[in-house]
Every structure is written in structure tokens, then in C-alpha cells.
Amino acid sequence: MSQSEKVLTQAASRREEVLMHARRVIMRDGLEATSLRRIAREGGFTTGVLTHYFADKSELISACFEWTMRTWLDRVEGEVRDAPTAEESVCRFVSVAVPHASERHGEWRLWLNFVGTGAGDRQMADLLVETDLRWEALVTETLTRWHEAGLVSPRLPDEQEALILARLGDGLGLRALMTGDWDDARRTLVAALGAIGLPEDVARRALEPPAAEAG
Amino acid sequence: MSQSEKVLTQAASRREEVLMHARRVIMRDGLEATSLRRIAREGGFTTGVLTHYFADKSELISACFEWTMRTWLDRVEGEVRDAPTAEESVCRFVSVAVPHASERHGEWRLWLNFVGTGAGDRQMADLLVETDLRWEALVTETLTRWHEAGLVSPRLPDEQEALILARLGDGLGLRALMTGDWDDARRTLVAALGAIGLPEDVARRALEPPAAEAG
Numbered sequence: 001m002s003q004s005e006k007v008l009t010q011a012a013s014r015r016e017e018v019l020m021h022a023r024r025v026i027m028r029d030g031l032e033a034t035s036l037r038r039i040a041r042e043g044g045f046t047t048g049v050l051t052h053y054f055a056d057k058s059e060l061i062s063a064c065f066e067w068t069m070r071t072w073l074d075r076v077e078g079e080v081r082d083a084p085t086a087e088e089s090v091c092r093f094v095s096v097a098v099p100h101a102s103e104r105h106g107e108w109r110l111w112l113n114f115v116g117t118g119a120g121d122r123q124m125a126d127l128l129v130e131t132d133l134r135w136e137a138l139v140t141e142t143l144t145r146w147h148e149a150g151l152v153s154p155r156l157p158d159e160q161e162a163l164i165l166a167r168l169g170d171g172l173g174l175r176a177l178m179t180g181d182w183d184d185a186r187r188t189l190v191a192a193l194g195a196i197g198l199p200e201d202v203a204r205r206a207l208e209p210p211a212a213e214a215g
Numbered sequence: 216m217s218q219s220e221k222v223l224t225q226a227a228s229r230r231e232e233v234l235m236h237a238r239r240v241i242m243r244d245g246l247e248a249t250s251l252r253r254i255a256r257e258g259g260f261t262t263g264v265l266t267h268y269f270a271d272k273s274e275l276i277s278a279c280f281e282w283t284m285r286t287w288l289d290r291v292e293g294e295v296r297d298a299p300t301a302e303e304s305v306c307r308f309v310s311v312a313v314p315h316a317s318e319r320h321g322e323w324r325l326w327l328n329f330v331g332t333g334a335g336d337r338q339m340a341d342l343l344v345e346t347d348l349r350w351e352a353l354v355t356e357t358l359t360r361w362h363e364a365g366l367v368s369p370r371l372p373d374e375q376e377a378l379i380l381a382r383l384g385d386g387l388g389l390r391a392l393m394t395g396d397w398d399d400a401r402r403t404l405v406a407a408l409g410a411i412g413l414p415e416d417v418a419r420r421a422l423e424p425p426a427a428e429a430g
Contacts, residue, residue: 032247115389116331125393156410164407168379171386174330178340192379195371196410 015053018043022064027106031061031113062127065114069131072107073138080142086149087202090193093142094206097169098176098186105182108173136166146198154196161196168192230268233258237279242321246276246328277342280329284346287322288353295357301364302417305408308357309421312384313391313401320397323388351381361413368412376411383407 021043026034036057040047054060076096083089099105117124140162146152154161172185190203198206236258241249251272255262269275291311298304314320332339355377361367369376384404391400405418413421 112331115393116327125395128393154410155412156406160406161410163403164383164410167386167390167403168383169386170389171382171384174385174389175382178330178343180340188378188382191371191375195369195376195379197370 014049016067018045018050018053018060019064019067022060023068023110026061026064026113027110031117034061036060061114061117062123065110065124066127066131068107068110073131073134077134077138080138086146086151087205089142089145090151090198090202091206091208093139094186094189094193095209097165098172098182098189100182100209105177108177112174112177132166136162139166151199151202152193152197165189165192229264231282233260233265233268233275234279234282237275238283238325241276241279241328242325246332249276251275276329276332277338280325280339281342281346283322283325288346288349292349292353295353301361301366302420304357304360305366305413305417306421306423308354309401309404309408310424313387313397313404315397315424320392323392327389327392347381351377354381366413366417367408370411380404380407 018039022034022039025039025042029038034057036047036050036054039060040050043049050060054063079096080089080092083092099108114124115128140159143152143154143158143162143165147154147158156164169189172188176182176185186207190198190206193206194200194203233254237249237254240254240257244253249272251262251265251269254275255265258264265275269278294311295304295307298307314323329339330343355374358367358369358373358377358380362369362373371379387400387403391397401422405413405421408421409415409418
């Protein structure tokens with residue numbers, strides 16, 4: 001109960017509270033096994049509360065994916081943009097693209113769950129592409145900052161290079177989800193930045209766990 | 216019946232015949248819904264035939280993944296290695312990494328099915344990593360051929376660049392499975408080859424559908 005109250009305080013609205021519980025159930029049980037009833041039980045409310053906000057499971061799942069990606073992007077956009085130097089923004093970019101903290105890997109697992117389902121679902125595919133446009137824009141903007149600071153010298157236009165980095169990130173996350181080896185994925189991402197000219201000392205720094213991880 | 220006879224003639228062994236039917240069922244119904252009973256019905260044999268070769272569903276699925284990847288690699292290794300020129304091997308590499316023919320997309324769908332399951336399964340993860348080593352070796356060898364022919368000039372060692380290309384290919388396939396837009400995925404792959412120096416005229420040729428597709 002006190003846990004539920006805490007969640008309520010954190011959540012901006014009742015709707016978000018539902019999405020928060022839905023996300024926890026999906027991460028734990030997988031999309032297939034998730035049901036409105038199970039989410040209601042998890043959150044300690046009636047299924048009536050759920051159906052007030054979402055017509056059915058499919059609508060709730062789409063909303064949960066959209067909300068998860070949006071809150072993730074709100075957070076990482078701030079983190080990467082606010083880096084005081086271009087070098088620091090490399091470190092932050094690497095640590096959001098291939099996270100260190102194990103809780104962040106849960107977000108990747110959720111993503112794979114959605115992607116696995118989306119392969120046969122037009123609406124989910126559109127939603128994925130749309131939310132990913134924002135990520136690709138952030139990668140482009142960040143790459144341009146490095147480029148202007150003389151940190152990298154890609155042979156392609158920043159936008160095209162960013163698209164390649166975004167899809168490489170997907171492939172790396174997918175592999176790390178299988179093997180559990182996120183350090184290996186991070187090394188490959190940093191190698192790819194080396195391929196567009198990132199100096200070795202910055203690359204080395206980007207591979208260290210962020211000091212502020214605990215904070 | 217005559218279809219079943221045809222399959223029997225094509226299959227090197229009864230075990231492969233079982234795997235062939237299993238693959239068809241998985242591609243059509245998904246891993247979750249696949250059962251030994253359903254595969255037996257599809258192939259027109261008893262479940263006893265299946266359990267003669269495979270202890271349970273999980274063993275059959277692992278074997279099916281291993282066999283699918285091995286036969287795919289047997290085919291693409293030959294295709295890419297036998298290219299008469301380095302330029303032609305670029306075209307062949309691109310068309311096996313991001314296939315044109317829609318039947319080949321089924322193999323990707325199957326791969327996503329396996330990867331989605333493998334995320335929580337040590338044995339499946341090991342199998343995926345192991346089979347992928349052969350693909351990464353082929354990419355390295357092919358890249359070295361282009362490199363030696365002066366077609367590309369990557370800043371990283373070929374092996375590291377090949378690893379990046381392999382993971383990029385995973386991310387591109389994943390996205391194309393969602394959107395159905397394989398041409399877009401192919402353009403991004405070819406752009407990534409441009410980023411390591413591939414000349415524009417070879418890039419243009421690699422984007423054309425292969426003439427021998429029908430043959």
C-alpha cells in the first residue's frame with residue numbers, strides 16, 4: 001500500500017500510474033502473458049480503472065510503448081544536451097546508447113518485446129518509427145556537436161552517419177540482450193566512433209562507467 | 216501427398232524433413248504457438264517420428280535454428296566467395312545481408328523469432344553467438360578482399376569493421392521487419408560501405424536488384 005502511494009506521488013496522473021504498472025508486468029511476464037486483469041492486480045485497482053483509460057490490451061500496450069520511449073527520450077535528451085563539453089557528451093551518449101546500470105537493460109528488454117510484436121503490426125511499426133525519429137534527431141544533433149568541435153570527421157553527412165549509428169545501436173542492444181555482455185556492445189559502439197575519427201583518449205574515457213551513476 | 220514426396224526427395228534425411236516442416240510452422244504461427252503435434256500434422260507424420268529425433272520442443276527449436284542458419288551460411292558463403300570480381304562481391308554481399316526476394320525475408324522473421332526467445336535462454340544465446348561467428352568471419356574475409364582490391368579504406372582493422380557491419384545488419388533487418396521497407400535498409404547498409412570508402416558507382420550497382428534473382 002505504501003508502495004502504491006509512493007508510485008501515485010511519483011506519477012503525474014492516474015493514467016501514468018496505470019502505464020507504470022503495465023510496464024512492470026510486461027517487463028516481468030512478457031507481452032504475451034500480460035493481461036488487463038494482471039495489470040489491475042499488480043496496481044491494486046479494478047479493471048474498470050484500466051478500461052476507463054484504454055479500450056483494450058492492444059491500446060494499452062501501444063500507449064505503454066509510446067510513454068516508455070517518450071520518458072526515456074525526455075531523460076536522455078536532457079542528459080546528452082546538457083553535457084558541458086563535446087568530450088563529455090560522447091561519454092553520455094555512449095552510456096545512454098549502451099547503458100551500464102542493469103535497470104536500464106530492462107528498458108531494452110521491453111523494447112525487444114515491443115519490436116518482436118511490432119513485426120506483424122502496422123500501428124506498432126508506425127509508432128516505433130515515429131518515436132525513433134526523435135532518437136535519430138538527437139544522434140544527428142550530437143554528432144554535429146562533435147563534428148564542429150573537431151572530435152570526429154565522418155565521410156558522410158551527419159544525418160546519414162547518425163542513421164547508421166542508430167541502427168548499429170539497435171543491433172548491439174539486441175545482441176547484448178542475448179548474451180548479457182553490455183561491455184562488449186559498448187566497445188563495438190566506441191570502435192564505430194573511432195571509425196569516424198574519435199580520438200583514442202576520448203574513446204577510453206567513454207568506456208569508463210559514469211561517476212554519477214549512483215547519483 | 217505429392218508435395219510431401221517432393222519435400223522428401225529434396226531433404227537429405229528424414230531429420231531434415233522434420234526440421235523443414237518445423238521451420239514452416241514457426242514462420243507461419245510463431246514460436247509460441249508451435250507444438251510437436253502441429254509440426255507432425257504439417258508434415259503428415261506421427262509425433263513419434265519427431266520424438267525419435269528430438270527429445271522435446273525446445274530441442275527441436277534449437278536444432279531448427281542451427282540448421283536454418285547453417286544452410287543459410289552454406290548458401291551465402293558460396294555465393295559471396297564465388298563472385299568473379301571484388302565489385303561483384305559487394306553486390307552479392309549487399310543482396311544477402313539485406314535480401315531482395317520476399318521469401319528471404321521469411322528467414323529474417325524466423326531469426327527475430329529465435330532472437331526474441333533467446334533473450335532469456337542461455338543455450339539459445341550461445342547457439343546464436345556461435346552461428347554468427349561464421350557470418351562475422353565471412354564479412355571479415357569479404358571486407359579484406361575489397362580492401363586488397365582498393366575498393367574500401369576503413370580506418371579500423373577489417374575484423375573490427377566487420378563486427379560493426381554485422382551488428383549494423385542486425386539492426387537494419389530488425390527495422391525492415393517492422394516497416395517492410397527493405398530498400399531503405401539496403402540504402403543505409405550501402406551508405407555505411409560508402410563511409411569506409413566504397414566508390415559511388417559500385418554503391419549504385421549494389422543497390423540494383425540482382426539480375427540472377429529469378430534463376
